[in-house]
Amino acid sequence: MKRIITMTAFVVLAAGMGGGWRRFATAAVPAGAEQVVHMTAKKFEYSPNQITIKKGAPVVLEITALDRDHGFKVPELGIRADLKSGQVTRVRFVPDRTGTFEFRCDVFCGSGHEDMSGEIIVVD
Ligand code: CUA
Numbered sequence: 670m671k672r673i674i675t676m677t678a679f680v681v682l683a684a685g686m687g688g689g690w691r692r693f694a695t696a697a698v699p700a701g702a703e704q705v706v707h708m709t710a711k712k713f714e715y716s717p718n719q720i721t722i723k724k725g726a727p728v729v730l731e732i733t734a735l736d737r738d739h740g741f742k743v744p745e746l747g748i749r750a751d752l753k754s755g756q757v758t759r760v761r762f763v764p765d766r767t768g769t770f771e772f773r774c775d776v777f778c779g780s781g782h783e784d785m786s787g788e789i790i791v792v793d
Contacts (some may be wrong), residue, residue, distance in 0.1 A: 686784050703727040703761065710752050710774070711735040713781030721790045730760040743789065745792035749775065764791040 704723075709716050710732055722728050732741060734752040741760065742749040745768075752758050774785035 687782065695717075703729045706730050708732040708739070709735050710739040710785075712737070712779050713785040715772070715774075715785065715787045718787030719733050719790065721765055721792060724784045724791050724793055727763050729760070729761070732758050734758070737778055738744070738776055739785070741772060742775040743770050743772045745770045746789075748772075752777065761774050764789075767791045767793055 676685070683747045702757055704726055706720055706728060708720075708730055711734070715732075719754070720730075730741075732752055734751075734754050734756060737754045739752040740749065741758070746762070748760060748762060750758050750760050768791055772787050772789060774782060778785065
């Protein structure tokens with residue numbers, strides 16, 4: 670549990686560096702307030718690779734790296750995280766604008782690395 674909290678803190682910190690998303694302290698969020706989206710990452714795909722979420726609603730992506738280390742980066746939103754092999758990484762944010770935002774792997778993971786991507790669609 671301690672490891673998960675540490676990782677969450679890192680991800681929130683990393684997510685906040687680019688701005689564009691409203692940050693919030695993990696401890697201040699009541700249980701059940703967030704929409705949880707389960708994802709997996711493996712060579713060379715995310716599943717699901719298209720996520721639709723609602724503007725203004727807190728979301729946490731719980732991403733499990735199945736086979737090796739990968740990355741998760743949403744350049745337009747200033748979000749990035751390391752996905753460690755065999756672990757769940759939580760990426761929390763509150764989408765504050767609508768649109769389609771590409772995410773991609775930014776940790777080299779083999780010959781299909783360049784194609785490892787997906788999109789987040791934020792709707793009203
Ligand atoms: Cu997965 Cu690069």
